[in-house]
Amino acid sequence: MVPVKSLKKLLMVSVAAASVLPFAGCRKTAPAEEYYVKTVVFPDSATADEKLEMASRLVPSAKQLEWQKLELTAFLHFGVNTFTDREWGDGSESPEIFNPVDLDADQWVKTLSEAGFKLVILTAKHHDGFCLWPTATTEHSVASSPWKDGKGDVVAELREACDKYGMKLGVYLSPWDRNAACYGDSPAYNDMFVAQLTELLTNYGRIDEVWFDGACGEGPNGKKQEYDWTRFKNVIQELQPDAVVAIMGDDVRWVGNEKGMGRETEWSATALTPGIYPESGASNRELGIYGKAADLGSRELVAKASRLYWWPSEVDVSIRPGWFYHDTEQPKSLRQLAEIYLSSVGRNSVLLLNIPPDRRGLIADADVARLKEFRQWIDANFSNNLAEGKIATSMALKPSSEFNAVVLGEDLSKGQHVEEFTVDALTGNGWQTVAEGTTIGQKRILTFPAVVADSVRIDVKSSRGVPNISTFGAYSIALPAEGNIDLPGYSEVDPAEWKAVEATGDMKNVAKAFDGDDNSYWRSASGAGEKTVSVDMQRTYPVTGFVYVPRGGDDKSGTVFHYRFEVSQNGSDWTEVSLPGEFSNIMHNPIPYKVYFPAPVNARYFRFTATDEIDGRDYITIGDLRIISQ
Numbered sequence: 001m002v003p004v005k006s007l008k009k010l011l012m013v014s015v016a017a018a019s020v021l022p023f024a025g026c027r028k029t030a031p032a033e034e035y036y037v038k039t040v041v042f043p044d045s046a047t048a049d050e051k052l053e054m055a056s057r058l059v060p061s062a063k064q065l066e067w068q069k070l071e072l073t074a075f076l077h078f079g080v081n082t083f084t085d086r087e088w089g090d091g092s093e094s095p096e097i098f099n100p101v102d103l104d105a106d107q108w109v110k111t112l113s114e115a116g117f118k119l120v121i122l123t124a125k126h127h128d129g130f131c132l133w134p135t136a137t138t139e140h141s142v143a144s145s146p147w148k149d150g151k152g153d154v155v156a157e158l159r160e161a162c163d164k165y166g167m168k169l170g171v172y173l174s175p176w177d178r179n180a181a182c183y184g185d186s187p188a189y190n191d192m193f194v195a196q197l198t199e200l201l202t203n204y205g206r207i208d209e210v211w212f213d214g215a216c217g218e219g220p221n222g223k224k225q226e227y228d229w230t231r232f233k234n235v236i237q238e239l240q241p242d243a244v245v246a247i248m249g250d251d252v253r254w255v256g257n258e259k260g261m262g263r264e265t266e267w268s269a270t271a272l273t274p275g276i277y278p279e280s281g282a283s284n285r286e287l288g289i290y291g292k293a294a295d296l297g298s299r300e301l302v303a304k305a306s307r308l309y310w311w312p313s314e315v316d317v318s319i320r321p322g323w324f325y326h327d328t329e330q331p332k333s334l335r336q337l338a339e340i341y342l343s344s345v346g347r348n349s350v351l352l353l354n355i356p357p358d359r360r361g362l363i364a365d366a367d368v369a370r371l372k373e374f375r376q377w378i379d380a381n382f383s384n385n386l387a388e389g390k391i392a393t394s395m396a397l398k399p400s401s402e403f404n405a406v407v408l409g410e411d412l413s414k415g416q417h418v419e420e421f422t423v424d425a426l427t428g429n430g431w432q433t434v435a436e437g438t439t440i441g442q443k444r445i446l447t448f449p450a451v452v453a454d455s456v457r458i459d460v461k462s463s464r465g466v467p468n469i470s471t472f473g474a475y476s477i478a479l480p481a482e483g484n485i486d487l488p489g490y491s492e493v494d495p496a497e498w499k500a501v502e503a504t505g506d507m508k509n510v511a512k513a514f515d516g517d518d519n520s521y522w523r524s525a526s527g528a529g530e531k532t533v534s535v536d537m538q539r540t541y542p543v544t545g546f547v548y549v550p551r552g553g554d555d556k557s558g559t560v561f562h563y564r565f566e567v568s569q570n571g572s573d574w575t576e577v578s579l580p581g582e583f584s585n586i587m588h589n590p591i592p593y594k595v596y597f598p599a600p601v602n603a604r605y606f607r608f609t610a611t612d613e614i615d616g617r618d619y620i621t622i623g624d625l626r627i628i629s630q
């Protein structure tokens, strides 16, 4: 790492060098310096130092900068899945099932606004293809539903509520469409998709974020649709030039998980090429990076890269285990939300928290209450800044302040610079380092054991340009107590007595598939065909569901995608339980997947059969299988 002092020298040298370099990226000229807006392309001849210096002058576009300051944004997953209790619909759902009789968009936006959210994104169309507005492109929409006799328009109602509360509006329009007959016929479907996009971006006023996700679970034998991302991008540019485009776009980047966790080192300036660019595959492969990679912007990576993008991170996570509302699930505890806040907003990311309306068309009481608590927690912990005076690298504190957190921020209009720093407190024993960090970005929150001090300072150890610290506060914060979030009455059968009856491969270790321990896992034999585990629970239970826990850790290989579940009283006559048979979205959100039965069944034996793996591998892994009983 080049320390700050020598970097200042380097800066002067390389600014001069850069002025003779050929044109690279889109430049905007500022009085004293020259910036690269959104992209910087390095000349072939650039040295590592020159690249780093150019990287320090990469800045966000105006709309990206505005978006990065939002901090709290909300998702509303709502649609036919709300009524079928699924996470991914398959497109065969009848519009007849959509009837949210008490739908009240005012309640949604009021709740979100009071909780401090600044933008709300609605799933105008999820993977099932059902449109929440009366589109001219398909009959598979609210217009064919009983809701308001087919005269309703969820997007319009949300627009009105957003206007009332001064909330920004965004739309999620799923490219993957399991209902459209033309899906897979690439030009025809692209036309339909553009028509849908055009309706949404023309008829509902200002749209601030367009969210395209990359999910497509059609699998190896499914329909192959080639999306025309360039065309989609141009349509948005023309109709809503101020909207940022997220995920399959080049304004907002998916953080890489759905757990609410930003990286400790989170660069807005990244070497990762957005997936909508045709060259993304080759360029990311060459650098050995992908959306979930830990390092997307270090010096070492910048030195290897040929261009950088300003592509800041968005942390999307649901307040409930699933993205859609399910009666059987509960909102996360306040403790979990507080931790998510610290590891998203507090790690240079915008939080996109999903709060799914229920079948009535309302945000559930438990979620309203939780959001209220969340707001109160943020206010109670972050409104009393103990640091006083003008922002500087060293701040005086109110006399003998006790604090355990600092909030830092860089002025990103000048780029993201800080690479490594310590936070020091002036205590009775002189300056003491209380915390260390790497990147800062829009906002960085660091917590540490409480210390009593009169001053606090940030010591930047390494930076790719002059640090422009624009936020520096000291706080005394407390995390809420852990809460119990399981439903009352939910109970899992103790697996202590269970015995495996058969399994595909490795019988010796098969007990790891049902030992109640998420950290141990079982791996089946490799080979073509289905993989099975059947278990004798030794006695009969009134079974109401089961849980599949994917193997723990970062390696998700072997995670099951489609399955069958059978039960038996005697171990020879089996009955298949009628279930969706798909752990929808498990590849992005590999949490324990609870599946509830339509009605309780008495069973002593169960047989779990995996029909495929998330990436088509020829083996499966099971972190744990659990049985839910009354």
Ligand code: FUL
Residues within 6 Å of the ligand: 087, 088, 213, 214, 215, 316, 323, 585, 588
């Ligand atoms: C994913 C989708 O498959 C999920 O259902 C959800 O919408 C999430 C936000 O994006 O890719």
